[in-house]
Amino acid sequence: MxxxxxxxxxxxxxxVSELLGRFGENAKVYAGGTxxxxxxxxxxxxxxxxxxxKKLGLNQISAENGTLKIGALCTHHELxxxxxxxxxxxxxxxxxxxxxxVRVRQAGTIGGNLCFAEPHADPGTLxxxxxxxxxxxxxxxxxxxxxxxxxxxxxxxxxxxxEVLTEIRVPTPGANRKCAYLKFGYLERPSVGVAxxxxxxxxxxxDVKIAAGCAxxxxxxxxxxxxxxxxxxxxxxSRSLAQAGAIAGKASQAISDLHGAxxxxxHIVGVLLKRAFQAAVS
Amino acid sequence: MQFQKEVExxxxxxxxxxxxxxxxxxxxxxxxxxxxxxxxxxxxxxATLTERVGPFxxxxxxxxxxxxxxxxxxxxxxxTGADNKIGSRMKIDLDVNLRAQDDKTILGFVAGVDxxxxxxxxxxxxxxxxxxxxxxxxxxxxxxxxxxxx
Numbered sequence: 001m002x003x004x005x006x007x008x009x010x011x012x013x014x015x016v017s018e019l020l021g022r023f024g025e026n027a028k029v030y031a032g033g034t035x036x037x038x039x040x041x042x043x044x045x046x047x048x049x050x051x052x053x054k055k056l057g058l059n060q061i062s063a064e065n066g067t068l069k070i071g072a073l074c075t076h077h078e079l080x081x082x083x084x085x086x087x088x089x090x091x092x093x094x095x096x097x098x099x100x101x102v103r104v105r106q107a108g109t110i111g112g113n114l115c116f117a118e119p120h121a122d123p124g125t126l127x128x129x130x131x132x133x134x135x136x137x138x139x140x141x142x143x144x145x146x147x148x149x150x151x152x153x154x155x156x157x158x159x160x161x162x163e164v165l166t167e168i169r170v171p172t173p174g175a176n177r178k179c180a181y182l183k184f185g186y187l188e189r190p191s192v193g194v195a196x197x198x199x200x201x202x203x204x205x206x207d208v209k210i211a212a213g214c215a216x217x218x219x220x221x222x223x224x225x226x227x228x229x230x231x232x233x234x235x236x237x238s239r240s241l242a243q244a245g246a247i248a249g250k251a252s253q254a255i256s257d258l259h260g261a262x263x264x265x266x267h268i269v270g271v272l273l274k275r276a277f278q279a280a281v282s
Numbered sequence: 283m284q285f286q287k288e289v290e291x292x293x294x295x296x297x298x299x300x301x302x303x304x305x306x307x308x309x310x311x312x313x314x315x316x317x318x319x320x321x322x323x324x325x326x327x328x329a330t331l332t333e334r335v336g337p338f339x340x341x342x343x344x345x346x347x348x349x350x351x352x353x354x355x356x357x358x359x360x361x362t363g364a365d366n367k368i369g370s371r372m373k374i375d376l377d378v379n380l381r382a383q384d385d386k387t388i389l390g391f392v393a394g395v396d397x398x399x400x401x402x403x404x405x406x407x408x409x410x411x412x413x414x415x416x417x418x419x420x421x422x423x424x425x426x427x428x429x430x431x432x
Contacts, residue, residue: 028337042400043368045337117336119408154408155336217411257407 002041008051013164014139019051021162029053029164031073031112034104058111058166061085070168072111072135076100079110088172091179091195092130095122100188111165117218119154120189120259125213126181128221129195132170136163144169154217176201178280182272183214190214191259194248194272196280198229205229205237210244210273215265216253224251225273234281241277245270283397283410288390289421293428295382298389299354301428302378311423313416324348331363331372335412340365340401342372355380370399389424393417 008027010016019027030036030050039045058073061082068088070079079085080096099105099113099122113121114134127134127147134145136159143163150157159165173179179197183190192215198208208226213219225244229237249266256262291298302308309318309329318329327346332339342363350358361374375394380387395413402409 025337039338039403042403044400044403045339046367119405153336154411155338217408255407255411257405259407 002037003043003046005040005047006049008049009055010051010053011055012139013056013137013166016051016053016056016164017138017140017162019049020164023049024161027051029115031115032075032108033112034100034108035112035116035118053164059109063088063172066172068170068172070110070170072114072165072167073109074111076105076108076110076113077102080105089130089170091181091197092123092126092170095126095181098122098183110168114150114168115157115159115165117151117153117155117157118189119217120185120191120214122181122183122190122193122213124151125193125211125219126179126195127168127170128211128213128219129179129181129197129209130170130173131197131209132168134165135167135169136160137166138163142166148211148221151218156218173197174199180276180280182276182279184268184272185214185259187259189259192252192254192265192268192272193219194269194276196273196276198280200234200281203233205232205234210248212248212252212269212273214259215249215269216255218253220251220253222248222251229277238277241274242270245273248273283395283406283413285393285395285414285417286390287393287417287421288388289425290383291387291389291425291428292385293387294385295354295380295387298380298387298428301424302357307427308424311420311427313419313423321345324351331361333412333416335404335408338368338401338404340368340370342370344372365399365401368400370397370401372397389421391417391421 027049028047030052058071060071062069076096076099080093085093132147134150136143176199178200181195183193185191193213195211199206208229210222210225225247228240228244249269252269254262254265309315314332316330325348329344331342331344342365344361344363346361348359357378359376364371373396377392379390
């Protein structure tokens with residue numbers, strides 16, 4: 001049962017930030033509520049106040065100076081149906097089409113998903129490979145956090161107590177930029193998710209970004225696996241995928257749980273990396 | 283969940299043994315442990331164990347019972363606690379072993395940790411990882427404390 005709480009209805013990001021600063025751990029930002037309300041109903045967390053941010057209008061998607069700007073309060077449904085993203089960022093659209101189930105996609109927001117930092121979530125992994133930056137806003141000041149620096153641990157992010165995630169900025173991929181996100185799981189949440197992005201110019205692979213998620217407490221970028229593929233021809237890179245996959249598997253910090261044993265997840269990371277590379281190329 | 287740890291301490295076994303039974307100093311090495319008190323000297327103790335994973339906080343008022351004690355060598359204990367606020371219970375079966383090696387002591391412990399109730403919804407993997415971190419921190423804190431006094 002959901003215990004009583006006070007619902008705050010601020011009208012600006014500055015007000016949200018002020019409320020968070022004032023009430024600290026007794027208050028929580030409330031967006032789609034698909035994760036938060038579940039754990040509150042279970043009694044795993046209790047907050048005196050929920051700060052409703054749904055009326056702040058942070059659900060715009062736009063392209064500006066080579067950057068795709070995604071409002072943190074865009075629902076998964078809005079993202080999968082965005083004409084702009086379908087054209088400019090199909091990998092994210094495909095990911096969003098497969099997040100959880102249709103009820104979650106209607107209510108859940110990308111910002112809420114990122115801030116809750118549930119280990120078995122999809123978007124953070126792809127955003128790392130896309131080189132995304134997340135805007136942490138206090139109203140009066142804001143900063144950008146690289147997606148790879150955003151996730152600290154399971155359910156923990158690098159947002160300060162009074163910061164609000166307002167926007168996700170993704171460099172618009174050029175024509176030669178290839179990217180893909182693949183996941184595997186047999187429960188509703190994925191066991192493993194792998195994302196890769198790279199430039200393919202004249203048959204050469206460069207600027208590779210690889211991230212592995214869901215297997216461990218938080219998604220991880222895997223620089224060592226990226227280095228194995230960087231600067232190689234497409235065929236040479238294909239031949240290095242097994243080695244890169246093994247490295248990515250270890251780097252994923254996989255932990256054994258109901259979604260699979262550690263070594264199983266590490267293996268799946270390698271399999272998905274290989275397939276994601278092939279999917280991105282084709 | 284089973285855990286096994288071993289830490290090498292540059293201190294004689296007698297000193298390590300004495301330290302273990304000094305409740306206040308020992309408890310100070312357990313991350314998130316507070317309000318420790320002796321209920322029955324050498325047999326029963328009470329403490330509150332607190333820990334968090336992101337926004338999820340637990341607080342287990344815990345009773346620790348010493349089941350076996352072999353001077354300078356071995357302690358077998360059991361700790362049980364419940365967090366009624368979030369409807370979860372915890373049980374730890376602990377075996378502590380001390381072994382002298384030259385001028386050092388090898389402090390080893392085997393812990394069987396069971397978490398029951400809603401907290402388990404966080405997932406076995408996350409809880410196991412957290413418990414592992416806590417035990418590592420504890421082992422290092424004991425080492426630091428004893429070697430710092432050398």
